[in-house]
Amino acid sequence: MSEQISNRYRPLFEIRLLHHYWLDEGTTVFDLLKSKEDSEDKNKEKRNERLRSYDFRRFFVIEPTAGTAKALSGLGCVYKTTSLGCVVAVPESVIIPIETMFEFVVTVRDPDLFNYTALTLRPQKIYEMYYQPEKKTYRYKVNVPVLSNLTGAVRDIGPEDNTVKTLFLSKEFPMPAPEDDQVESLFIQDNALKQRTGEQQNAASVALYNSTPADELPIFVHQDDIPVIVPPEGLAGVPARGLLLSDDIPDDIFAFIRLTATREEDEDFSLVDENGQAKENYPVFHTRFKNRSTFWQYHNKKTGEVISDEAETEPFPLTYFGNAGTGQKPSKELLIKAEKSNSGKIIKLTSEIFI
Incomplete structure:
Protein backbone atom coordinates (compact mmCIF):
# COMPACT_ATOMS: atom_id res chain seq x y z
CA MET A 1 0.00 0.00 0.00
CA PHE A 173 0.43 60.81 5.82
CA PRO A 174 2.84 63.72 6.30
CA MET A 175 1.73 66.51 8.60
CA PRO A 176 1.89 69.18 7.50
CA ALA A 177 2.76 69.11 3.81
CA PRO A 178 6.18 70.45 2.80
CA GLU A 179 5.90 73.75 0.96
CA ASP A 180 7.44 72.30 -2.20
CA ASP A 181 4.95 69.42 -2.51
CA GLN A 182 3.31 69.14 -5.90
CA VAL A 183 -0.32 69.23 -6.99
CA GLU A 184 -2.44 66.37 -5.59
CA SER A 185 -0.14 65.80 -2.61
CA LEU A 186 -1.94 64.42 0.44
CA PHE A 187 -1.30 65.60 4.00
CA ILE A 188 -2.95 65.95 7.40
CA GLN A 189 -3.71 69.28 9.02
CA ASP A 190 -5.79 69.59 12.19
CA ASN A 191 -6.87 65.94 11.78
CA ALA A 192 -8.31 66.68 8.33
CA LEU A 193 -7.04 64.88 5.24
CA LYS A 194 -6.18 67.56 2.71
CA GLN A 195 -4.99 67.62 -0.87
CA ARG A 196 -3.12 70.36 -2.68
CA THR A 197 -5.02 71.72 -5.68
CA GLY A 198 -2.00 73.38 -7.28
CA GLU A 199 1.78 73.38 -7.16
CA GLN A 200 2.64 77.05 -7.13
CA GLN A 201 4.00 78.57 -3.91
CA ASN A 202 1.32 78.77 -1.21
CA ALA A 203 -1.03 76.68 -3.36
CA ALA A 204 -4.53 76.13 -2.06
CA SER A 205 -5.69 72.82 -0.61
CA VAL A 206 -9.05 71.17 -0.08
CA ALA A 207 -10.30 69.04 2.82
CA LEU A 208 -11.43 65.66 1.51
CA TYR A 209 -14.58 63.67 2.28
CA ASN A 210 -16.52 66.59 3.75
CA SER A 211 -13.82 67.09 6.40
CA THR A 212 -14.27 63.60 7.89
CA PRO A 213 -11.48 63.26 10.51
CA ALA A 214 -8.30 61.86 8.97
CA ASP A 215 -8.01 59.11 11.56
CA GLU A 216 -11.36 57.74 10.34
CA LEU A 217 -10.25 57.55 6.70
CA PRO A 218 -8.12 55.04 4.79
CA LYS A 290 -7.00 57.79 -4.30
CA ASN A 291 -9.39 58.91 -7.01
CA ARG A 292 -8.63 62.27 -8.57
CA SER A 293 -10.49 65.48 -7.69
CA THR A 294 -10.88 68.14 -10.37
CA PHE A 295 -12.68 71.39 -11.07
CA TRP A 296 -15.62 70.59 -13.35
CA GLN A 297 -16.00 72.95 -16.29
CA TYR A 298 -18.86 72.72 -18.78
CA HIS A 299 -18.53 73.54 -22.48
CA ASN A 300 -21.00 73.83 -25.31
CA LYS A 301 -20.25 70.75 -27.40
CA LYS A 302 -21.01 72.62 -30.62
CA THR A 303 -19.02 75.81 -30.03
CA GLY A 304 -16.60 74.71 -27.35
CA GLU A 305 -17.38 77.82 -25.29
CA VAL A 306 -17.43 77.60 -21.50
CA ILE A 307 -21.01 77.45 -20.18
CA SER A 308 -20.32 77.46 -16.46
CA ASP A 309 -18.07 76.11 -13.76
CA GLU A 310 -19.81 73.49 -11.64
CA ALA A 311 -17.35 74.19 -8.84
CA GLU A 312 -15.55 77.52 -8.87
CA THR A 313 -13.98 77.26 -5.43
CA GLU A 314 -13.48 73.53 -4.78
CA PRO A 315 -12.77 70.46 -6.89
CA PHE A 316 -15.11 67.47 -6.97
CA PRO A 317 -13.98 63.83 -6.67
CA LEU A 318 -14.28 61.60 -9.73
CA THR A 319 -16.20 58.39 -8.99
CA TYR A 320 -17.89 55.65 -10.97
CA PHE A 321 -20.80 55.45 -8.49
CA GLY A 322 -22.79 58.49 -7.49
CA ASN A 323 -22.16 62.09 -8.43
CA ALA A 324 -20.27 64.63 -6.33
CA GLY A 325 -21.85 67.56 -8.20
CA THR A 326 -25.31 68.50 -9.41
CA GLY A 327 -24.66 68.39 -13.16
CA GLN A 328 -23.27 65.82 -15.55
CA LYS A 329 -20.14 64.24 -14.13
CA PRO A 330 -16.95 63.57 -16.13
CA SER A 331 -16.36 60.11 -17.58
CA LYS A 332 -13.17 58.24 -16.73
CA GLU A 333 -12.03 58.53 -20.36
CA LEU A 334 -11.96 62.34 -20.33
CA LEU A 335 -8.52 63.87 -20.25
CA ILE A 336 -7.69 66.17 -17.38
CA LYS A 337 -6.50 69.67 -18.26
CA ALA A 338 -3.75 71.17 -16.10
CA GLU A 339 -4.19 74.94 -16.01
CA LYS A 340 -0.85 76.68 -15.50
CA SER A 341 0.42 80.07 -14.40
CA ASN A 342 2.79 82.24 -16.44
CA SER A 343 5.68 80.60 -14.59
CA GLY A 344 4.53 77.14 -15.69
CA LYS A 345 3.23 76.03 -12.28
CA ILE A 346 -0.06 74.12 -12.15
CA ILE A 347 -2.87 76.24 -10.74
CA LYS A 348 -5.62 73.64 -10.85
CA LEU A 349 -6.80 70.48 -12.59
CA THR A 350 -9.94 70.80 -14.70
CA SER A 351 -12.30 68.23 -16.19
CA GLU A 352 -13.80 69.68 -19.36
CA ILE A 353 -17.34 68.36 -19.88
CA PHE A 354 -19.05 68.95 -23.22
CA ILE A 355 -22.84 69.07 -23.13
Whole structure:
Protein backbone atom coordinates (compact mmCIF):
# COMPACT_ATOMS: atom_id res chain seq x y z
CA MET A 1 0.00 0.00 0.00
CA SER A 2 1.54 3.31 -1.07
CA GLU A 3 2.16 6.02 1.50
CA GLN A 4 -0.03 9.11 1.24
CA ILE A 5 1.07 12.56 2.42
CA SER A 6 -1.52 15.28 2.92
CA ASN A 7 -0.72 18.96 3.40
CA ARG A 8 -3.26 21.31 4.91
CA TYR A 9 -2.84 24.85 3.66
CA ARG A 10 -3.36 28.04 5.61
CA PRO A 11 -3.40 31.59 4.19
CA LEU A 12 -0.12 33.37 4.91
CA PHE A 13 -1.26 36.84 3.84
CA GLU A 14 -3.57 38.71 1.50
CA ILE A 15 -2.89 41.92 -0.43
CA ARG A 16 -5.80 44.07 -1.53
CA LEU A 17 -5.40 46.67 -4.27
CA LEU A 18 -8.43 48.92 -3.88
CA HIS A 19 -9.04 51.96 -6.08
CA HIS A 20 -11.52 54.47 -4.72
CA TYR A 21 -12.73 55.64 -8.13
CA TRP A 22 -14.54 52.29 -8.29
CA LEU A 23 -15.52 52.15 -4.59
CA ASP A 24 -16.51 55.60 -3.35
CA GLU A 25 -19.93 57.08 -3.99
CA GLY A 26 -19.72 60.75 -4.84
CA THR A 27 -18.17 62.46 -1.83
CA THR A 28 -18.70 59.46 0.48
CA VAL A 29 -15.69 57.24 1.11
CA PHE A 30 -16.29 53.51 0.55
CA ASP A 31 -15.62 52.56 4.17
CA LEU A 32 -18.49 54.77 5.37
CA LEU A 33 -21.09 53.83 2.75
CA LYS A 34 -24.62 53.48 4.09
CA SER A 35 -27.72 51.81 2.71
CA LYS A 36 -31.09 53.53 2.42
CA GLU A 37 -32.26 51.64 5.51
CA ASP A 38 -29.10 52.78 7.39
CA SER A 39 -28.85 49.71 9.62
CA GLU A 40 -25.56 48.06 10.58
CA ASP A 41 -26.35 44.86 8.67
CA LYS A 42 -27.66 46.66 5.58
CA ASN A 43 -24.70 49.08 5.51
CA LYS A 44 -22.25 46.19 5.73
CA GLU A 45 -24.07 44.36 2.95
CA LYS A 46 -23.87 47.46 0.71
CA ARG A 47 -20.11 47.65 1.22
CA ASN A 48 -19.76 43.93 0.55
CA GLU A 49 -21.87 44.30 -2.59
CA ARG A 50 -19.59 47.09 -3.78
CA LEU A 51 -16.56 44.84 -3.25
CA ARG A 52 -18.25 42.01 -5.15
CA SER A 53 -18.59 44.29 -8.17
CA TYR A 54 -14.93 45.32 -7.97
CA ASP A 55 -12.12 43.67 -9.92
CA PHE A 56 -8.66 45.25 -9.83
CA ARG A 57 -7.57 43.06 -12.76
CA ARG A 58 -9.35 45.39 -15.18
CA PHE A 59 -6.68 48.04 -14.65
CA PHE A 60 -3.80 46.58 -12.56
CA VAL A 61 -1.56 43.53 -12.74
CA ILE A 62 0.25 42.18 -9.67
CA GLU A 63 2.94 39.52 -9.96
CA PRO A 64 5.66 38.17 -7.68
CA THR A 65 9.21 38.93 -8.74
CA ALA A 66 11.23 36.01 -10.12
CA GLY A 67 13.06 35.71 -6.79
CA THR A 68 9.80 35.68 -4.84
CA ALA A 69 8.22 33.14 -7.20
CA LYS A 70 11.21 30.87 -6.56
CA ALA A 71 10.92 31.37 -2.79
CA LEU A 72 7.20 30.63 -2.84
CA SER A 73 7.81 27.43 -4.79
CA GLY A 74 10.57 26.36 -2.41
CA LEU A 75 8.27 26.82 0.58
CA GLY A 76 5.44 24.93 -1.10
CA CYS A 77 3.26 28.07 -1.20
CA VAL A 78 0.30 28.66 -3.47
CA TYR A 79 -0.08 32.11 -5.05
CA LYS A 80 -3.46 33.17 -6.43
CA THR A 81 -4.90 36.44 -7.71
CA THR A 82 -8.43 37.41 -6.73
CA SER A 83 -10.73 40.23 -7.76
CA LEU A 84 -9.41 42.23 -4.79
CA GLY A 85 -5.69 41.46 -5.13
CA CYS A 86 -3.78 38.31 -4.29
CA VAL A 87 -3.48 35.63 -1.63
CA VAL A 88 -0.55 33.43 -0.64
CA ALA A 89 -1.22 30.15 1.20
CA VAL A 90 1.37 27.85 2.77
CA PRO A 91 1.32 24.31 4.21
CA GLU A 92 0.52 24.82 7.89
CA SER A 93 3.54 22.77 8.98
CA VAL A 94 6.07 24.88 7.05
CA ILE A 95 8.40 27.16 9.01
CA ILE A 96 9.03 30.55 7.38
CA PRO A 97 12.53 31.92 8.16
CA ILE A 98 12.28 35.36 9.79
CA GLU A 99 14.54 36.89 7.13
CA THR A 100 12.16 35.83 4.33
CA MET A 101 11.02 38.66 2.08
CA PHE A 102 8.27 38.55 -0.54
CA GLU A 103 8.24 41.16 -3.32
CA PHE A 104 5.52 41.98 -5.84
CA VAL A 105 5.42 44.23 -8.89
CA VAL A 106 2.28 46.21 -9.74
CA THR A 107 1.89 47.38 -13.34
CA VAL A 108 -0.91 49.22 -15.15
CA ARG A 109 -3.16 47.40 -17.60
CA ASP A 110 -5.63 50.18 -18.46
CA PRO A 111 -4.15 53.55 -19.55
CA ASP A 112 -7.39 55.30 -18.50
CA LEU A 113 -6.20 54.72 -14.93
CA PHE A 114 -3.97 57.79 -15.23
CA ASN A 115 -7.01 59.99 -15.84
CA TYR A 116 -8.79 59.24 -12.59
CA THR A 117 -5.96 58.41 -10.18
CA ALA A 118 -4.45 61.10 -7.95
CA LEU A 119 -0.66 61.67 -7.94
CA THR A 120 -0.27 60.60 -11.56
CA LEU A 121 0.95 63.91 -12.95
CA ARG A 122 4.41 62.95 -11.78
CA PRO A 123 6.12 61.09 -14.63
CA GLN A 124 7.82 57.81 -13.76
CA LYS A 125 10.91 58.51 -15.80
CA ILE A 126 13.90 56.13 -15.94
CA TYR A 127 17.43 57.43 -15.34
CA GLU A 128 20.50 55.46 -16.41
CA MET A 129 23.91 56.32 -14.90
CA TYR A 130 27.25 54.65 -15.42
CA TYR A 131 29.26 54.10 -12.24
CA GLN A 132 32.92 53.85 -13.09
CA PRO A 133 34.22 52.30 -9.80
CA GLU A 134 32.01 49.24 -10.34
CA LYS A 135 31.96 49.46 -14.15
CA LYS A 136 28.18 49.09 -14.16
CA THR A 137 25.10 51.11 -15.02
CA TYR A 138 22.61 52.00 -12.32
CA ARG A 139 19.02 52.43 -13.46
CA TYR A 140 16.47 54.30 -11.37
CA LYS A 141 12.78 54.92 -11.96
CA VAL A 142 11.43 57.98 -10.20
CA ASN A 143 8.08 58.35 -8.46
CA VAL A 144 7.54 54.62 -7.84
CA PRO A 145 5.92 54.02 -4.42
CA VAL A 146 7.40 51.22 -2.33
CA LEU A 147 4.81 49.74 0.05
CA SER A 148 5.84 47.57 2.97
CA ASN A 149 4.48 45.88 6.08
CA LEU A 150 7.53 47.23 7.95
CA THR A 151 6.52 50.86 7.44
CA GLY A 152 2.76 50.59 6.90
CA ALA A 153 0.28 52.26 9.24
CA VAL A 154 -2.96 51.16 10.85
CA ARG A 155 -6.44 52.69 11.12
CA ASP A 156 -9.64 51.77 12.90
CA ILE A 157 -12.10 52.76 10.19
CA GLY A 158 -15.75 52.21 9.41
CA PRO A 159 -19.00 53.24 11.11
CA GLU A 160 -18.68 54.26 14.76
CA ASP A 161 -20.50 51.16 15.95
CA ASN A 162 -18.50 48.76 13.77
CA THR A 163 -14.94 49.98 13.20
CA VAL A 164 -12.44 47.56 11.69
CA LYS A 165 -8.70 47.55 12.36
CA THR A 166 -7.19 47.84 8.90
CA LEU A 167 -3.54 47.32 7.98
CA PHE A 168 -2.26 49.66 5.27
CA LEU A 169 1.01 49.20 3.41
CA SER A 170 1.34 52.95 2.98
CA LYS A 171 3.14 55.08 5.55
CA GLU A 172 1.29 57.60 7.68
CA PHE A 173 0.43 60.81 5.82
CA PRO A 174 2.84 63.72 6.30
CA MET A 175 1.73 66.51 8.60
CA PRO A 176 1.89 69.18 7.50
CA ALA A 177 2.76 69.11 3.81
CA PRO A 178 6.18 70.45 2.80
CA GLU A 179 5.90 73.75 0.96
CA ASP A 180 7.44 72.30 -2.20
CA ASP A 181 4.95 69.42 -2.51
CA GLN A 182 3.31 69.14 -5.90
CA VAL A 183 -0.32 69.23 -6.99
CA GLU A 184 -2.44 66.37 -5.59
CA SER A 185 -0.14 65.80 -2.61
CA LEU A 186 -1.94 64.42 0.44
CA PHE A 187 -1.30 65.60 4.00
CA ILE A 188 -2.95 65.95 7.40
CA GLN A 189 -3.71 69.28 9.02
CA ASP A 190 -5.79 69.59 12.19
CA ASN A 191 -6.87 65.94 11.78
CA ALA A 192 -8.31 66.68 8.33
CA LEU A 193 -7.04 64.88 5.24
CA LYS A 194 -6.18 67.56 2.71
CA GLN A 195 -4.99 67.62 -0.87
CA ARG A 196 -3.12 70.36 -2.68
CA THR A 197 -5.02 71.72 -5.68
CA GLY A 198 -2.00 73.38 -7.28
CA GLU A 199 1.78 73.38 -7.16
CA GLN A 200 2.64 77.05 -7.13
CA GLN A 201 4.00 78.57 -3.91
CA ASN A 202 1.32 78.77 -1.21
CA ALA A 203 -1.03 76.68 -3.36
CA ALA A 204 -4.53 76.13 -2.06
CA SER A 205 -5.69 72.82 -0.61
CA VAL A 206 -9.05 71.17 -0.08
CA ALA A 207 -10.30 69.04 2.82
CA LEU A 208 -11.43 65.66 1.51
CA TYR A 209 -14.58 63.67 2.28
CA ASN A 210 -16.52 66.59 3.75
CA SER A 211 -13.82 67.09 6.40
CA THR A 212 -14.27 63.60 7.89
CA PRO A 213 -11.48 63.26 10.51
CA ALA A 214 -8.30 61.86 8.97
CA ASP A 215 -8.01 59.11 11.56
CA GLU A 216 -11.36 57.74 10.34
CA LEU A 217 -10.25 57.55 6.70
CA PRO A 218 -8.12 55.04 4.79
CA ILE A 219 -4.43 55.71 4.16
CA PHE A 220 -3.98 56.21 0.44
CA VAL A 221 -0.78 55.77 -1.53
CA HIS A 222 0.91 59.17 -1.28
CA GLN A 223 4.10 61.07 -2.01
CA ASP A 224 5.99 59.87 1.11
CA ASP A 225 5.63 56.25 -0.06
CA ILE A 226 8.24 57.04 -2.72
CA PRO A 227 11.58 56.26 -1.03
CA VAL A 228 14.62 58.49 -0.95
CA ILE A 229 17.32 57.11 -3.26
CA VAL A 230 20.67 56.38 -1.62
CA PRO A 231 23.17 56.04 -4.50
CA PRO A 232 26.67 54.60 -4.27
CA GLU A 233 29.26 57.14 -3.15
CA GLY A 234 30.33 59.46 -5.93
CA LEU A 235 27.48 58.76 -8.33
CA ALA A 236 26.25 62.21 -9.35
CA GLY A 237 22.97 63.33 -10.87
CA VAL A 238 20.85 60.69 -9.15
CA PRO A 239 17.17 61.71 -8.71
CA ALA A 240 15.93 62.35 -5.17
CA ARG A 241 13.20 59.71 -4.90
CA GLY A 242 12.44 56.49 -6.71
CA LEU A 243 13.37 52.84 -7.06
CA LEU A 244 16.52 51.08 -8.22
CA LEU A 245 15.61 48.83 -11.14
CA SER A 246 17.03 45.32 -11.37
CA ASP A 247 16.56 42.11 -13.34
CA ASP A 248 13.67 41.34 -10.97
CA ILE A 249 11.97 44.71 -11.45
CA PRO A 250 10.64 45.56 -14.95
CA ASP A 251 10.79 49.00 -16.54
CA ASP A 252 6.98 49.33 -16.60
CA ILE A 253 6.60 49.00 -12.83
CA PHE A 254 3.98 51.31 -11.28
CA ALA A 255 4.28 50.31 -7.61
CA PHE A 256 6.41 47.89 -5.60
CA ILE A 257 5.23 45.82 -2.62
CA ARG A 258 7.71 44.32 -0.17
CA LEU A 259 6.62 42.07 2.72
CA THR A 260 8.90 40.74 5.47
CA ALA A 261 8.09 37.72 7.63
CA THR A 262 8.05 39.62 10.93
CA ARG A 263 7.61 43.13 12.24
CA GLU A 264 8.86 43.20 15.80
CA GLU A 265 7.11 46.33 17.04
CA ASP A 266 3.68 45.35 15.68
CA GLU A 267 2.90 41.66 15.33
CA ASP A 268 -0.34 42.42 13.48
CA PHE A 269 1.83 43.24 10.46
CA SER A 270 3.86 40.02 10.80
CA LEU A 271 3.17 37.14 8.45
CA VAL A 272 4.11 34.41 10.94
CA ASP A 273 3.72 33.64 14.65
CA GLU A 274 6.48 33.12 17.21
CA ASN A 275 7.07 29.63 15.79
CA GLY A 276 7.57 30.89 12.24
CA GLN A 277 4.30 29.39 11.01
CA ALA A 278 1.38 31.06 9.30
CA LYS A 279 -0.88 32.78 11.81
CA GLU A 280 -4.42 31.57 12.38
CA ASN A 281 -5.63 35.14 11.82
CA TYR A 282 -3.57 35.98 8.78
CA PRO A 283 -2.90 39.66 7.88
CA VAL A 284 -4.91 41.37 5.16
CA PHE A 285 -2.90 44.28 3.78
CA HIS A 286 -4.61 47.20 2.05
CA THR A 287 -3.12 49.35 -0.68
CA ARG A 288 -5.57 52.13 -1.44
CA PHE A 289 -5.38 54.37 -4.52
CA LYS A 290 -7.00 57.79 -4.30
CA ASN A 291 -9.39 58.91 -7.01
CA ARG A 292 -8.63 62.27 -8.57
CA SER A 293 -10.49 65.48 -7.69
CA THR A 294 -10.88 68.14 -10.37
CA PHE A 295 -12.68 71.39 -11.07
CA TRP A 296 -15.62 70.59 -13.35
CA GLN A 297 -16.00 72.95 -16.29
CA TYR A 298 -18.86 72.72 -18.78
CA HIS A 299 -18.53 73.54 -22.48
CA ASN A 300 -21.00 73.83 -25.31
CA LYS A 301 -20.25 70.75 -27.40
CA LYS A 302 -21.01 72.62 -30.62
CA THR A 303 -19.02 75.81 -30.03
CA GLY A 304 -16.60 74.71 -27.35
CA GLU A 305 -17.38 77.82 -25.29
CA VAL A 306 -17.43 77.60 -21.50
CA ILE A 307 -21.01 77.45 -20.18
CA SER A 308 -20.32 77.46 -16.46
CA ASP A 309 -18.07 76.11 -13.76
CA GLU A 310 -19.81 73.49 -11.64
CA ALA A 311 -17.35 74.19 -8.84
CA GLU A 312 -15.55 77.52 -8.87
CA THR A 313 -13.98 77.26 -5.43
CA GLU A 314 -13.48 73.53 -4.78
CA PRO A 315 -12.77 70.46 -6.89
CA PHE A 316 -15.11 67.47 -6.97
CA PRO A 317 -13.98 63.83 -6.67
CA LEU A 318 -14.28 61.60 -9.73
CA THR A 319 -16.20 58.39 -8.99
CA TYR A 320 -17.89 55.65 -10.97
CA PHE A 321 -20.80 55.45 -8.49
CA GLY A 322 -22.79 58.49 -7.49
CA ASN A 323 -22.16 62.09 -8.43
CA ALA A 324 -20.27 64.63 -6.33
CA GLY A 325 -21.85 67.56 -8.20
CA THR A 326 -25.31 68.50 -9.41
CA GLY A 327 -24.66 68.39 -13.16
CA GLN A 328 -23.27 65.82 -15.55
CA LYS A 329 -20.14 64.24 -14.13
CA PRO A 330 -16.95 63.57 -16.13
CA SER A 331 -16.36 60.11 -17.58
CA LYS A 332 -13.17 58.24 -16.73
CA GLU A 333 -12.03 58.53 -20.36
CA LEU A 334 -11.96 62.34 -20.33
CA LEU A 335 -8.52 63.87 -20.25
CA ILE A 336 -7.69 66.17 -17.38
CA LYS A 337 -6.50 69.67 -18.26
CA ALA A 338 -3.75 71.17 -16.10
CA GLU A 339 -4.19 74.94 -16.01
CA LYS A 340 -0.85 76.68 -15.50
CA SER A 341 0.42 80.07 -14.40
CA ASN A 342 2.79 82.24 -16.44
CA SER A 343 5.68 80.60 -14.59
CA GLY A 344 4.53 77.14 -15.69
CA LYS A 345 3.23 76.03 -12.28
CA ILE A 346 -0.06 74.12 -12.15
CA ILE A 347 -2.87 76.24 -10.74
CA LYS A 348 -5.62 73.64 -10.85
CA LEU A 349 -6.80 70.48 -12.59
CA THR A 350 -9.94 70.80 -14.70
CA SER A 351 -12.30 68.23 -16.19
CA GLU A 352 -13.80 69.68 -19.36
CA ILE A 353 -17.34 68.36 -19.88
CA PHE A 354 -19.05 68.95 -23.22
CA ILE A 355 -22.84 69.07 -23.13
